[in-house]
Amino acid sequence: MSVISLGFAGFCALVLVLxxxxxxxxxxxxxxxxxxxxxxxxxxxFPLILLxxxxxxxxxxxxxxAGRPHRRRWLVLGILFDLAVLLFFKFARFFVPDMIRLLSPxxxxxxxxxxxxxxxxxxxxxxxxxxxxxxxxxxxxxAENIIDFALxxxxxxKLVAGPIERFRDFIPALSQPRVxxxxxxxxxxxxxxxxxxxxVVVADTLLTAIPGRLYSHPGxxxxxxxxxxxxxFIMGLYNDFAGYTEIVRGVSGFFGIELxxxxxxxxxxxxxxxxxxxxxxxxxxxxxxxxxxxxxRALARRNLSRFNVANLVLPPVVTMLASGLWHGTGWxxxxxxxxxxxxxIAERLPSLWRPVVAPDKRPAWRRYLATAAFLVCGLLAxxxxxxxxxxxxxxxxxxxTWTGSALPDSRVFLVVIPALWIDWIQYRRKNEWAFLAxxxxxxAAVLAAAVLAVFLFGRAQINEPFIYQGF
Amino acid sequence: MNRDDITRKLADxxxxxxxxxxxxxxxxxxxxxxxxxIDSHSLVRIAVFAEQETGVSIPDTxxxxxxxxxxxxxxxxxxxER
Numbered sequence: 001m002s003v004i005s006l007g008f009a010g011f012c013a014l015v016l017v018l019x020x021x022x023x024x025x026x027x028x029x030x031x032x033x034x035x036x037x038x039x040x041x042x043x044x045x046f047p048l049i050l051l052x053x054x055x056x057x058x059x060x061x062x063x064x065x066a067g068r069p070h071r072r073r074w075l076v077l078g079i080l081f082d083l084a085v086l087l088f089f090k091f092a093r094f095f096v097p098d099m100i101r102l103l104s105p106x107x108x109x110x111x112x113x114x115x116x117x118x119x120x121x122x123x124x125x126x127x128x129x130x131x132x133x134x135x136x137x138x139x140x141x142x143a144e145n146i147i148d149f150a151l152x153x154x155x156x157x158k159l160v161a162g163p164i165e166r167f168r169d170f171i172p173a174l175s176q177p178r179v180x181x182x183x184x185x186x187x188x189x190x191x192x193x194x195x196x197x198x199x200v201v202v203a204d205t206l207l208t209a210i211p212g213r214l215y216s217h218p219g220x221x222x223x224x225x226x227x228x229x230x231x232x233f234i235m236g237l238y239n240d241f242a243g244y245t246e247i248v249r250g251v252s253g254f255f256g257i258e259l260x261x262x263x264x265x266x267x268x269x270x271x272x273x274x275x276x277x278x279x280x281x282x283x284x285x286x287x288x289x290x291x292x293x294x295x296x297r298a299l300a301r302r303n304l305s306r307f308n309v310a311n312l313v314l315p316p317v318v319t320m321l322a323s324g325l326w327h328g329t330g331w332x333x334x335x336x337x338x339x340x341x342x343x344x345i346a347e348r349l350p351s352l353w354r355p356v357v358a359p360d361k362r363p364a365w366r367r368y369l370a371t372a373a374f375l376v377c378g379l380l381a382x383x384x385x386x387x388x389x390x391x392x393x394x395x396x397x398x399x400x401t402w403t404g405s406a407l408p409d410s411r412v413f414l415v416v417i418p419a420l421w422i423d424w425i426q427y428r429r430k431n432e433w434a435f436l437a438x439x440x441x442x443x444a445a446v447l448a449a450a451v452l453a454v455f456l457f458g459r460a461q462i463n464e465p466f467i468y469q470g471f
Numbered sequence: 472m473n474r475d476d477i478t479r480k481l482a483d484x485x486x487x488x489x490x491x492x493x494x495x496x497x498x499x500x501x502x503x504x505x506x507x508x509i510d511s512h513s514l515v516r517i518a519v520f521a522e523q524e525t526g527v528s529i530p531d532t533x534x535x536x537x538x539x540x541x542x543x544x545x546x547x548x549x550x551x552e553r
Contacts, residue, residue, distance in 0.1 A: 134532065139532055289534075293511070301522075304523070306516070348512060355492040355495075356508055358506050
């Protein structure tokens with residue numbers, strides 16, 4: 001059941017009706033049952049894995065929270081368990097064929113066995129790790145109510161692709177009274193409509209228009225085609241994921257449960273350091289809090305100097321390599337992580353010798369140059385997301401030597417206009433609900449246009465699965 | 472060490488070791504993170520400096536805009552832990 005299907009809309013409507021009919025104390029049980037039903041609609045096996053992860057982390061959280069003498073042992077066991085489950089499913093496609101070949105003499109019926117990565121595992125396993133770490137640091141109270149804990153793990157709006165919530169805030173919120181007033185409803189509806197426009201009108205149009213062989217056979221395309229289609233991919237990827245997040249935040253708002261914001265106008269970043277504080281914020285902050293900060297703090301405690309080379313190099317490289325591996329298990333993702341780590345180091349180097357000036361106070365030419373350099377580097381780096389290493393090398397060679405002169409059909413890029421317009425309105429006001437401050441007539445006109453566009457585009461094309469669902 | 476001492480030591484460290492601008496007129500309420508003056512790397516160094524000078528350890532998950540965006544917020548956080 002896709003989040004943008006009519007089935008999901010009907011499912012949400014049914015759960016909402018029951019939710020508001022039931023007494024408050026039964027609402028979490030309903031949401032938990034609905035979450036498992038939703039997950040089972042994707043595959044009958046997925047809820048079993050989620051159930052095991054929930055049971056183990058609940059039990060270990062209690063052990064870790066009970067304190068010494070074995071707190072650290074239970075914490076390490078829990079982290080290893082969560083990471084082992086995640087890595088097992090992430091790497092299964094590499095070792096399962098070999099395993100079947102090795103076991104074939106035993107005559108077991110393993111032929112054709114495939115192990116699928118459970119949708120959402122990459123997201124809820126990170127939530128479980130941060131829960132255990134926070135409990136061990138006494139920054140979170142171990143969950144007492146297993147229903148609340150199970151719901152925090154399984155809550156269906158965030159189950160398949162986040163946002164990655166922190167249980168130290170999320171679990172207490174589940175036992176609080178929920179306010180669903182006119183403001184919450186209006187904001188939720190706004191997010192839902194913006195999310196649908198991003199996904200159905202912008203992302204699906206762009207992502208389906210990109211030639212299928214662009215990243216597998218980049219040698220068959222001109223430099224201009226490679227650059228323009230990759231720009232389309234970036235816009236498509238951003239609107240796909242931002243659209244998903246806004247839809248589920250909107251849906252969750254109807255239940256009175258607030259989900260974290262995941263994007264803050266990343267296309268207006270001036271460098272990668274800023275970009276990673278604006279893109280997939282719940283993952284970036286997770287990586288920052290549980291990898292970057294501990295590594296950097298340990299190194300800074302040994303040597304606080306700003307010229308401490310280890311502290312300049314290791315935290316960004318280790319963090320971005322972890323980010324690369326989280327996104328995928330191929331060499332291209334490892335190379336992408338390494339590249340991002342090196343870019344972050346390069347951005348930091350000038351501050352070692354030169355006075356630091358706030359970006360807004362730099363000369364205009366430096367700001368524009370920085371943004372242009374960021375966009376070019378981003379465009380070249382994102383290729384690693386789609387192409388194998390050899391294909392990426394061909395891509396980069398053709399672009400840097402500007403080989404070929406063919407241009408893609410530009411009509412499809414008209415859909416970029418509404419996407420940039422939405423971002424610009426929100427960015428200028430620094431407010432994702434900036435539209436709500438408009439006069440009623442303008443709001444009604446935009447809403448009608450958005451609904452019509454979603455309807456027309458939704459009928460005209462096949463909806464692509466959300467990209468981040470695959471991670 | 473009282474609040475003023477902590478504020479002065481932190482301000483000195485930020486101006487000389489983070490911003491490389493000893494003469495910069497840093498105020499207690501100037502936004503450091505949201506103003507683009509410090510990043511995650513600098514944030515950790517400020518936390519470790521505070522830890523070494525005051526004995527107060529600010530947890531990693533508390534190194535946020537909400538707790539660390541201004542000199543005043545950082546000192547508030549340290550004073551609250553003492």
